Structures are given as C-alpha cells and as structure tokens.
Amino acid sequence: MCxxxxxxxxxxxxxxxxxxxxLFVEHGFEGTSMRVITRSAQxxxxxxxxxxxxxxxxxxxxxxxxxxxxxxxxxxxxxxLEAQAGDAALKPSRxxxxxxxxxxxxxxxxxxxxxxxxxxxxxxxxxxxxxVRQFLAEEYAEVMDRFLGAxxxxxxxxxxxxxxWRFHFMMGAMSFAMAGIxxxxxxxxxxxxxxxxARLLPRxxxxxxxxxxxxxxxxxxxxxxxMFDVHDGIHGAG
Amino acid sequence: MCxxxxxxxxxxxxxxxxxxxxLFVEHGFEGTSMRVITRSAQxxxxxxxxxxxxxxxxxxxxxxxxxxxxxxxxxxxxxxLEAQAGDAALKPSRxxxxxxxxxxxxxxxxxxxxxxxxxxxxxxxxxxxxxVRQFLAEEYAEVMDRFLGAxxxxxxxxxxxxxxWRFHFMMGAMSFAMAGIxxxxxxxxxxxxxxxxARLLPRxxxxxxxxxxxxxxxxxxxxxxxMFDVHDGIHGAG
DNA sequence: CACCATTTCAAACGCCTGTTTGAATCATAC
DNA sequence: GTATGATTCAAACAGGCGTTTGAAATGGTG
Numbered sequence: 001m002c003x004x005x006x007x008x009x010x011x012x013x014x015x016x017x018x019x020x021x022x023l024f025v026e027h028g029f030e031g032t033s034m035r036v037i038t039r040s041a042q043x044x045x046x047x048x049x050x051x052x053x054x055x056x057x058x059x060x061x062x063x064x065x066x067x068x069x070x071x072x073x074x075x076x077x078x079x080x081l082e083a084q085a086g087d088a089a090l091k092p093s094r095x096x097x098x099x100x101x102x103x104x105x106x107x108x109x110x111x112x113x114x115x116x117x118x119x120x121x122x123x124x125x126x127x128x129x130x131x132v133r134q135f136l137a138e139e140y141a142e143v144m145d146r147f148l149g150a151x152x153x154x155x156x157x158x159x160x161x162x163x164x165w166r167f168h169f170m171m172g173a174m175s176f177a178m179a180g181i182x183x184x185x186x187x188x189x190x191x192x193x194x195x196x197x198a199r200l201l202p203r204x205x206x207x208x209x210x211x212x213x214x215x216x217x218x219x220x221x222x223x224x225x226x227m228f229d230v231h232d233g234i235h236g237a238g
Numbered sequence: 239m240c241x242x243x244x245x246x247x248x249x250x251x252x253x254x255x256x257x258x259x260x261l262f263v264e265h266g267f268e269g270t271s272m273r274v275i276t277r278s279a280q281x282x283x284x285x286x287x288x289x290x291x292x293x294x295x296x297x298x299x300x301x302x303x304x305x306x307x308x309x310x311x312x313x314x315x316x317x318x319l320e321a322q323a324g325d326a327a328l329k330p331s332r333x334x335x336x337x338x339x340x341x342x343x344x345x346x347x348x349x350x351x352x353x354x355x356x357x358x359x360x361x362x363x364x365x366x367x368x369x370v371r372q373f374l375a376e377e378y379a380e381v382m383d384r385f386l387g388a389x390x391x392x393x394x395x396x397x398x399x400x401x402x403w404r405f406h407f408m409m410g411a412m413s414f415a416m417a418g419i420x421x422x423x424x425x426x427x428x429x430x431x432x433x434x435x436a437r438l439l440p441r442x443x444x445x446x447x448x449x450x451x452x453x454x455x456x457x458x459x460x461x462x463x464x465m466f467d468v469h470d471g472i473h474g475a476g
Numbered sequence: 477c478a479c480c481a482t483t484t485c486a487a488a489c490g491c492c493t494g495t496t497t498g499a500a501t502c503a504t505a506c
Numbered sequence: 507g508t509a510t511g512a513t514t515c516a517a518a519c520a521g522g523c524g525t526t527t528g529a530a531a532t533g534g535t536g
Contacts, residue, residue, distance in 0.1 A: 012513080012514085025366070026366060027366050027367070028266070028268065028365075028366040028367065030266065030268035030269050031268050031366060031367060033492075033493065033494085034493080034494060034495090035492085035493085035494095043514085044513095044514055044515050044516085045494095045495095045515085045516090046495085046496080046497090046514075046515070046516090047513085047514075047515090048494090048495095049494080049495060049496080050512095050513070050514080051513095054494080054495080055493095055494065055495090122364075123364050123366070125414075125421070126360075126361050126413075126414070126417050126421065127266075128263070128264060128265050128266035128269060128361070129265070129266065129269060133421075133424075136425070137421070137424045137425045140425040141425060141426070141427045144422070144425040144426040144427070145426055145427060148426050161431075161433070162441070164419060164422050164423075164426075165415075165419060165422075165441050165445075166441075166445055167422065168414050168415070168419055168421075168422045169411040169414060169415060169442065169445045170411070171414055171422075172410040172411040172412070172413050172414025172415065173407040173408070173410040173411045173449070174410070175364075175410050175413070175414065176363075176364070176406050176407060176409055176410025176413065177403075177406070177407060177410065179364045181402060181403060181406055183363070183364065183371075183375070183406075184382070184402050184403075184405065184406045184409075185402075186371075186375045187374070187375045187378040187379060187382040188379070188382040188383055188386050188402075189379045189382070189383060193399075195399070199455075202455035202456070203400070203403050203404075203455050204407065205455065206452045206453065206454065206455040207403075207404055207407045207449040207450075207452055208449070209452060210448045210449040210450070210451060210452020210453075211411070211445040211446070211448040211449035211452070212445075212448070213448060214444045214445055214447060214448020214449070215444060215448075216444065217437075217440030217441050217443065217444040218440070250483080250484085271522075271523065271524085272523080272524060272525085273522085273523085273524095281484085282483095282484055282485050282486085283485085283486090283524095283525095284484075284485070284486090284525085284526080284527090285483085285484075285485090286524090286525095287524080287525060287526080288482095288483070288484080289483095292524080292525080293523095293524065293525090
C-alpha cells in the first residue's frame with residue numbers, strides 16, 4: 001500500500017507529461033501518437049493508459065499541470081490590484097498587465113518548461129478539437145469572468161461588446177507573440193535572427209495598450225471606397 | 239445518362255474542395271479523414287486521389303484556390319497605393335488597411351465561401367504540420383516581402399525588428415478576429431450574441447492602428463516589480 | 477454504331493492508431 | 507520469506523487511416 005506520504009510520484013508520469021508537452025507543440029495533438037510519446041519518455045506504451053487512463057486524459061493533465069498555476073497567478077495579481085485600489089477605479093492598463101504580463105512571465109521561464117507550455121497554450125486557444133476546446137473554456141471560465149468584469153468596471157463608458165472584442169484581439173496578439181517571430185522571418189524569406197525574449201514583454205504591452213486605448217471605431221467614417229475596390233478585386237480574381 | 243432535369247451539380251473536384259474546406263475548419267487537417275471528406279462531398283473515396291493525387295495535395299489545392307486571389311488583391315491594393323502616392327511616402331495606416339482590409343473583405347463574403355476559408359487560413363497560420371507551414375510560407379513570401387518593405391520605407395525611423403513584431407501582433411489580432419468572438423463568450427460563460435460582421439472591420443482596424451502607433455517600448459521603464467511578483471507566484475504555485 | 481479517354485466505384489492493401497490484457501517485475505509491510 | 511499492491515512490459519486487439527487497383531460506367535467524337 002502507498003500512504004499519502006509517498007507523494008514523490010514515480011517519475012514515469014512526469015517524463016510522459018514533459019514528452020507529451022514538447023511533442024504536442026511540435027506536431028499537434030492528433031499528429032502525436034502514444035507510441036511516439038512513450039518512446040520519447042522512455043516508457044512503455046501502456047504507461048499512458050495506466051497513469052492517465054486515455055490520451056484525452058493525458059492532454060488534460062498536460063494543461064492542468066501548468067494552467068492552474070498560471071490562472072491562479074492571474075487571479076492573485078488582480079486581487080492585489082483591487083486591494084491596492086480600494087474603492088478607486090482600476091487603471092485598464094494595470095488589468096491588462098495583470099493578465100498578459102503574467103502569461104509572458106511564464107513564457108519567459110525557459111528552465112521550468114513554462115516557455116514550451118505557453119507556446120502550446122497559445123496554439124491551442126483556437127484548437128479545432130471539440131474536446132480540447134471545451135476543456136480550455138472551462139479552465140478559463142473564472143479568469144475570463146473576473147478580468148472582463150474588471151475591465152467593464154474600469155471602462156464603464158465603453159460598450160461591453162467593444163471591450164470583449166478588444167480583449168479578444170489582445171489574446172490574438174499575445175498568441176502570436178508566444179509563437180515567436182520565426183514565422184514572420186520565414187514568410188518574408190528572411191534569415192532568422194535570434195531575439196532577446198526579455199524584450200517581448202515591453203514590445204507586446206506597448207502594442208496591446210495602444211490597441212486598447214485606440215479611439216472607438218466610427219462606422220460612418222470607415223473608408224468605404226477602397227474597401228469595395230478590394231472586395232471587387234477578390235471577386236474578380238476568384 | 240443524365241438529362242437536363244438533374245441538377246447541374248458542381249463538378250466532383252469542386253464539391254470535394256468545398257467539403258474539405260468546411261471540414262478542415264471544424265476538425266483540422268489530421269482530424270479530417272478522406273472518408274469523411276468524400277462522404278460529405280457525395281463522392282467516392284478514391285476521388286480525392288484521382289483528382290488531386292494525395293491528401294496533402296488536396297490541402298494545397300484548398301488553400302491555393304482562394305489564397306492566390308487574396309494575395310493578388312493585396313498586391314493590387316499596394317500597387318494602387320504606391321501609384322497614387324508617387325514619390326511621396328505611404329501612410330502606414332494605408333498599408334495596414336491594404337493588407338488587413340483585403341482579408342476582412344474576403345472574410346465578409348459569406349456567399350462565396352470566403353468566410354469559411356478565412357477562418358481556416360487564420361487558424362492555419364501557426365499550424366504544427368511542417369508540410370502545411372512550409373507551403374503557407376512560400377505562398378506568403380512575396381506579399382510579406384512587399385508589405386514589410388513598404389512599412390520599412392514608410393517608417394524609416396522605426397527599427398525593422400520592431401515593425402516585424404508589430405506586424406506579427408497585428409496578424410495575431412486578425413487571426414482571432416476571424417475566428418470570431420464565440421470563444422470569448424464561451425470562455426467567459428456568457429451566452430453567444432450574434433454580431434454584425436460588418437462592424438468587425440472598423441473594430442479591428444481601430445485596434446490595429448492603435449497598436450501600430452503606440453509609442454515604442456522603453457525597456458528601462460518596464461514595471462519590473464510587479465513582473466517579478468507574478469513570476470515568483472508562478473514558481474511558487476508550480 | 478464503335479472507339480477512346482475520362483471519371484466513378486467497390487474492394488482490398490499495408491500501416492498506424494488508441495486501448496486492453498495478463499503475466500512479469502518491483503518495492504514495501506508483515 | 508511471503509504476501510500485497512503498484513508498476514512495467516510484450517503482445518495482441520479491433521478499427522481507422524491514406525492509398526492502390528482493376529473493372530465498370532460515362533460522355534463525347536468520328
């Protein structure tokens with residue numbers, strides 16, 4: 001029998017989690033077979049089903065291992081903000097920083113695997129797999145609720161729909177930031193120049209806050225003519 | 239023999255392309271089998287290999303069918319800008335609009351399948367599958383080169399690396415814009431409210447230009463203390 | 477009509493998938 | 507030493523995968 005004291009888990013479990021995390025980033029969930037995972041983790045094929053029950057449960061475990069900590073850190077940062085502010089209104093930039101700065105702090109942690117995980121997480125936000133999507137939605141529910149609510153209160157004059165969209169846009173920018181600049185270099189046919197990851201946070205924050213503070217779009221002022229030219233161009237070519 | 243009465247059903251090739259496009263959006267490339275594609279297209283299983291050669295070739299065909307037109311429209315819009323400007327410098331906002339406005343114009347075209355395709359394209363930008371990634375990079379090479387070059391010339395005082403990063407961030411925001419607001423509603427546990435897609439373009443453009451015009455980040459002014467608090471929080475919890 | 481290229485079709489191919497099984501191994505407790 | 511539960515292991519399972527095959531059906535042309 002194994003008493004609660006023997007928490008030092010057999011390391012097989014963790015080796016599998018590490019291997020799966022790295023392989024999922026590289027080849028996606030469906031593109032990564034259990035045989036590749038277990039071989040990479042130097043474990044037996046049946047070990048995944050023994051320790052986790054199924055491949056889907058393994059995917060959940062990979063996320064839960066780090067996502068719980070990340071979201072708790074986010075909530076803690078928001079708690080601290082609200083405690084400091086007292087009854088005063090929170091600055092939107094502080095709220096944004098509490099959410100995205102926390103994520104980038106984990107992404108900058110290359111030693112404990114946080115960087116790998118954040119690349120996986122950002123790539124998974126729009127995962128086609130329905131099971132993964134619902135799982136992520138549940139994991140994010142509380143954090144989203146708290147941060148959107150804080151932004152609603154901080155920007156009472158801005159329509160809530162507008163705030164949700166801008167938060168969505170910010171998530172997209174962060175997602176691509178996590179993925180790295182390599183794709184831009186590749187698509188532009190440029191050689192890849194290594195970047196200092198420490199510069200990513202200020203770069204992204206500056207961009208995010210610029211977008212958040214941008215004047216609200218006035219539908220009447222949209223430059224329609226060019227829009228329609230382009231539209232016709234697409235139809236003509238297609 | 240098929241009399242005139244029987245509907246002029248689109249050719250098998252096109253039915254397969256349409257079915258594959260829609261299914262790829264929903265379940266990804268690896269999650270969509272040839273059997274599901276051909277059944278959905280009401281075609282024989284062997285039809286894909288007959289018409290396209292392989293599943294990979296089908297994926298390429300799905301993209302090429304619309305991506306070529308999209309990128310040609312983008313280049314045409316940039317050509318027009320440069321012709322109008324003559325020797326004068328281009329306004330960065332115009333360049334951004336030529337790139338992203340064109341994409342959103344296609345995304346707004348729900349009747350010809352442009353909307354479906356743009357959702358697929360935006361999700362595929364960070365595809366793990368190496369084959370798809372390289373194919374996309376090649377398809378994008380010329381457009382990326384032209385637009386980045388235009389931005390470099392329009393913003394000579396801004397470091398090129400900074401411009402590339404911001405362009406990357408903008409791509410991320412657009413990618414999530416294409417995916418729709420549903421995920422935010424789902425993650426926040428809110429009911430999904432249908433949105434007017436016509437409002438998406440001004441919303442996104444306002445955000446993108448706000449981000450593009452944001453002051454350049456000053457590394458020295460990064461709010462370090464909070465950053466480290468959060469960082470420690472993550473380590474402590476993990 | 478026959479001819480011929482194009483397209484469809486059912487069936488099979490070999491390989492890979494996630495999962496299960498039952499025995500072997502290990503570590504600990506009595 | 508032996509009993510006990512946890513873990514590993516090789517082997518097999520049923521089923522799905524992309525692809526190939528060769529014959530049947532189709533449609534236009536001389």
